[in-house]
Amino acid sequence: MTVVRTERIRSWWGWGWQDAAVGEAERKGLVGRLPPHWVADPMPVPRVDDLDLRPPRVRTPDSLAPICTAHPHVRVAHTYGKAYRDVIRALRGEFARAPDLVAFPETEEQIGRLLDWAGDTGTAVIPYGGGSSVVGGVEYRGDGHDAVLSLDLTRLDRVLEVDRTSRAALIQAGALGPVLESRLAPHGLTLRHFPQSFEFSTLGGWLATRAGGHFAMRHTHIDDFVEALRVISPSGLTQTRRLPSSGAGPSPDRLFLGSEGTLGVITEAWLRLQDRPVHKASRGISFGDFAAGLDAVRAIAQSGLDPSNCRLLDEAEAAINTGRADGRAVLVLGFESADHPVDPALARAVEIAEAHGGTADPKSTQDSVGGWRSAFLRMPYVRDALARSGAIVETFETACTWRTAAELCATVRTGVQAAITEVCGEPGIVTARVTHVYPDGVAPYFTVIARSRRGSEVQMWDQIKAAASDILDRLEASVTHHHAVGRDHRRWYDAQRPHEYCKVLRAAKSSLDPHGILNPGVLFD
Numbered sequence: 055m056t057v058v059r060t061e062r063i064r065s066w067w068g069w070g071w072q073d074a075a076v077g078e079a080e081r082k083g084l085v086g087r088l089p090p091h092w093v094a095d096p097m098p099v100p101r102v103d104d105l106d107l108r109p110p111r112v113r114t115p116d117s118l119a120p121i122c123t124a125h126p127h128v129r130v131a132h133t134y135g136k137a138y139r140d141v142i143r144a145l146r147g148e149f150a151r152a153p154d155l156v157a158f159p160e161t162e163e164q165i166g167r168l169l170d171w172a173g174d175t176g177t178a179v180i181p182y183g184g185g186s187s188v189v190g191g192v193e194y195r196g197d198g199h200d201a202v203l204s205l206d207l208t209r210l211d212r213v214l215e216v217d218r219t220s221r222a223a224l225i226q227a228g229a230l231g232p233v234l235e236s237r238l239a240p241h242g243l244t245l246r247h248f249p250q251s252f253e254f255s256t257l258g259g260w261l262a263t264r265a266g267g268h269f270a271m272r273h274t275h276i277d278d279f280v281e282a283l284r285v286i287s288p289s290g291l292t293q294t295r296r297l298p299s300s301g302a303g304p305s306p307d308r309l310f311l312g313s314e315g316t317l318g319v320i321t322e323a324w325l326r327l328q329d330r331p332v333h334k335a336s337r338g339i340s341f342g343d344f345a346a347g348l349d350a351v352r353a354i355a356q357s358g359l360d361p362s363n364c365r366l367l368d369e370a371e372a373a374i375n376t377g378r379a380d381g382r383a384v385l386v387l388g389f390e391s392a393d394h395p396v397d398p399a400l401a402r403a404v405e406i407a408e409a410h411g412g413t414a415d416p417k418s419t420q421d422s423v424g425g426w427r428s429a430f431l432r433m434p435y436v437r438d439a440l441a442r443s444g445a446i447v448e449t450f451e452t453a454c455t456w457r458t459a460a461e462l463c464a465t466v467r468t469g470v471q472a473a474i475t476e477v478c479g480e481p482g483i484v485t486a487r488v489t490h491v492y493p494d495g496v497a498p499y500f501t502v503i504a505r506s507r508r509g510s511e512v513q514m515w516d517q518i519k520a521a522a523s524d525i526l527d528r529l530e531a532s533v534t535h536h537h538a539v540g541r542d543h544r545r546w547y548d549a550q551r552p553h554e555y556c557k558v559l560r561a562a563k564s565s566l567d568p569h570g571i572l573n574p575g576v577l578f579d
């Protein structure tokens with residue numbers, strides 16, 4: 055097939071657009087903020103033509119050839135997700151497990167034929183949306199298949215129907231965030247699901263991983279917007295009924311939400327939409343420390359006010375992301391509505407925060423909120439630049455009840471610092487923020503920056519991450535709040551998931567995917 059080049063080209067080894075990557079001047083500025091002895095010459099980006107790629111082990115039948123490619127550039131771009139360990143391995147030119155072929159189906163019928171062919175030829179199929187997985191979700195690591203096909207769904211990207219009365223739309227699963235929103239905008243509607251990876255992730259990926267989006271409360275996960283799903287499995291089609299809610303037995307949607315490509319290929323979904331908000335109000339509130347901020351966030355979460363943004367940044371995060379230099383933790387609080395002014399809700403939330411020791415910024419924080427948002431969106435590019443220059447830079451996240459929240463945050467910070475010191479020979483930086491809040495608990499999110507040793511980066515990060523995940527498991531927190539399980543979280547997910555439930559998942563898998571071709575190794579064996 056012909057590889058279509060759009061005007062902007064995606065990076066095959068790192069985050070985002072090639073032309074938006076951190077340039078040399080910006081990189082020098084960034085590494086200037088690291089301890090000088092951490093900084094190494096940037097790892098060179100290999101030329102795709104120089105990579106040692108195994109020749110494809112299979113050919114598709116002629117009828118499917120027009121939608122498949124073995125182009126090296128496409129194969130390497132579909133080998134990994136976008137975690138730190140993926141970026142490093144790509145820069146090292148490690149592509150022994152590159153998919154043999156990448157398919158770009160445009161219809162469900164083509165997906166069905168590809169699955170039939172894969173079942174007949176013992177080919178593993180990895181559903182691929184935007185490829186922004188940070189848990190090894192799109193990377194084949196098994197050895198029980200004769201070949202690997204990456205199934206890129208981004209050509210299924212249309213909004214098929216809008217039901218203005220019910221405020222919902224039927225959307226194809228391969229739509230990337232901006233494509234989906236641009237197609238809803240003429241209707242005055244929005245899904246308003248904005249993960250940090252929004253620009254380079256798809257609806258199908260969000261559904262398959264139960265992604266966490268824009269809203270701090272209530273509609274935190276994409277699940278909350280799902281009316282119905284359409285899924286193609288090797289055994290056939292599952293189409294659930296479109297309903298606002300239903301008490302008719304276990305929800306079939308729930309079987310596929312979070313199934314991470316193991317049970318079927320999600321092709322379409324009916325989703326609940328929002329009117330575009332016109333009333334917005336936000337404020338920054340600072341606290342003496344993160345623990346005080348946590349108390350305020352809990353009180354706000356239990357007040358019934360439901361802020362759309364309630365992001366608590368610890369002292370270091372506040373300094374990095376908003377440029378504050380006063381050593382205080384910051385709560386970025388925001389409300390929005392398409393219907394009514396939200397200033398009263400904001401005023402009440404600020405009152406609650408002040409009653410818990412917070413100091414509200416005197417002016418509206420549109421500037422600091424805007425500053426925080428652009429730093430937030432630029433961060434993955436910065437991560438790549440620092441990773442090339444000698445730093446381990448990665449994040450992990452969890453969810454826990456309020457009862458354990460403060461202890462968990464403190465224990466994780468201490469325990470992860472100890473692990474960094476052991477692995478890297480010196481302490482690193484561990485920052486914390488809160489991304490989503492609930493009346494009964496919270497989703498803390500941590501960033502690690504540490505000194506790497508060239509050639510050992512992946513093993514070093516894996517050891518630090520294992521220490522972090524062990525702590526989360528010990529405190530009975532979740533191995534993830536929204537980053538999914540993939541392959542990297544398996545050990546801890548296996549401990550978290552009830553044993554009997556695993557049997558149910560296996561039974562579902564053997565019924566829907568009898569040859570075990572769909573994303574093997576993810577979620578369960």
Ligand SMILES: Cc1cc2nc3c(=O)[nH]c(=O)nc-3n(C[C@H](O)[C@H](O)[C@H](O)COP(=O)(O)OP(=O)(O)OC[C@H]3O[C@@H](n4cnc5c(N)ncnc54)[C@H](O)[C@@H]3O)c2cc1C
Pocket residue numbers: 069135136137180181182183184185186187188191192207227228248249250251254255256257258259260261262263264265266267314315316318319320321434536537538540573576
């Ligand atoms: C910088 C960065 C920021 C991120 N921020 C967030 C965030 O704010 N919130 C969040 O939740 N996550 C975040 N993530 C993680 C990632 O973006 C999410 O997991 C996202 O939902 C993946 O979507 P995708 O389309 O890229 O899926 P992919 O990475 O392509 O696939 C992810 C998994 O879903 C499966 N899959 C994909 N499409 C389908 C389909 N149509 N049918 C069946 N299975 C499918 C794949 O097989 C794989 O197991 C971030 C990642 C990065 C790199």
